Amino acid sequence: MTRYWLMKSEPSCFSIDDLHNAPNQTSPWDGVRNYQARNFMQKDMKLGDKIFFYHSNCKPPGIIGIAEVASGAYPDHTAFDPESDHPDPKSTPDNPRWFMVDVRYVEQFPKIIPLDELKLHTELASMPLLRKGNRLSVMPVGETEWQYIVKELVG
């Protein structure tokens, strides 16, 4: 059964354009250093699951398009590299702490669906994304909410 997800990225760091331009339109989703987010990737994501690509820390923040899970989880080797953006000396090749999946570009929306707009729809109120203080960078999206967004808000 296909599941649905939302993954956040700062476009100044890695945008949906970057994913679109990547080889095979596919890229590792590296840099996640949060256990809950890691567990979603490691235990619950399946090949072909659909992902809302969310641009954070920009104007405006919001959902910009769709990607899909393109691999199973495997160790995030950037954690081993002291020169990387998010090194973690406690993660080693023999005992990796952080995992990632590959994601593949599916589509970019004609325009971003801003966070402000998502907040206006009571149908979406149960989304973890809209919970106050939420900081998860990888989170599940209910099928109901997914369909609502795709049918009512895209375009």
Added chain:
DNA sequence: GCCAACGTTGGC
């Protein structure tokens, strides 16, 4: 195992 200090996220 508690909890204060600290760091990070991310909207504003």
Added chain:
DNA sequence: GCCAACGTTGGC
């Protein structure tokens, strides 16, 4: 740049 919310760390 500010700050609220939250996760992590480490002393005890």
